Amino acid sequence: MKPHIICHMITSLDGGLHPSRWTASPDGNRAGWSTAYETIHKTMNADGWLVGRVTMAEISKAGAHPPAGPFDVSRSLHVANRDAKSFAIAVDQHGKLHFNGGDLDGDHFIVLLGKDVSDQHLAELVADGVSYIVSDGQEMNLSSLLETLGREFNIRRLLLEGGAGVNGSFFAAGLVDELSLLVAPAIDARKGSDRFIEYGQDGLAGKCELSLLSCDKLDDGLLHLKYTVKASA
Incomplete structure (x- = not known):
């Protein structure tokens, strides 16, 4: 069973992703906005969070350090830790992410990889204590990868937290709840500013439907909007 997916994001009124580039407001400040975002993240009681390659690269900040061969690695799945308190998951189709260890403040790293990633890169992840799942087809099969996350790591509730491209891909595939x-x-x-979600030239028209669950006014001028999401019939 795939995890229940909640896309959790913070944006400007026009959908911008980067608070450092937003206008100032007498109603609040960037520190308060970030604190509110993190507080709500914690209250959702998710088993992990998922981001794209660019976002994870900003978090991990590691450089390539490939091990010497020969390599004896699994081409489908490597589980380094099933019992972490939480999981930090990244979609990295071409195997460009690098790590200096297997976790971030107790959140165990899992990387979702494309079929053609090299054995050398897989060996580097193994050496760093990072878990991985390799897609079984040339295209990233997000649904299958999520099923594996649920089965192998007992992940039942997952926060999708960007960037824009990975958010759009999950919405387009009908995987966001x-x-x-x-x-x-x-x-x-x-x-040309980054938005919190994007998908190709045609966007998401005809791919999903949103229904408002709640709208709450928070401190620092924030609005918290919650929607159910379902794939269009």
Whole structure:
């Protein structure tokens, strides 16, 4: 069974992703907005969180350190830790992420990889204590990868926390169950600015439907919007 997926994000009023680029507001400040986001993250009681390659690279900050061969690695699944208190999961189709260890503040790293990733990269992940799952087809089969996460790591509830491309891919595949969106009293407005979700040239029209669950006014001028999400018929 795939985990229950909640996309949890914070944005400006125009969907911007990076608070450092937003306008200031007399109603609140960036520190308060970040604190509210993290507080809600914790109250959701998820078994882990998932981001894309670019976001995880900003977190891990490690460089390549490939081990010497020969390599004897599994081409499908490596489980380094099933019993972590939480899991930090990244989608990395081409095997570009590197790590300096197997966890982040107790959250165990799991990488979801494309079929053509090299044995050398898999061996590096094993040496660092990182778990991985390799997609079984040329295209990343997100549904199958989520099923494996649920089965092998007992992940039942998972927060999807960007970036825009990975969020869009999960919505387009009909894998998101809820959207939790914090909207800050700020505007980005830069030309070509990153949004919290994007998907190809045609977007998500006809791919999913959202129904409002709640709208709460929080401190620092924030609105917390919650929606159910279902794939379009």
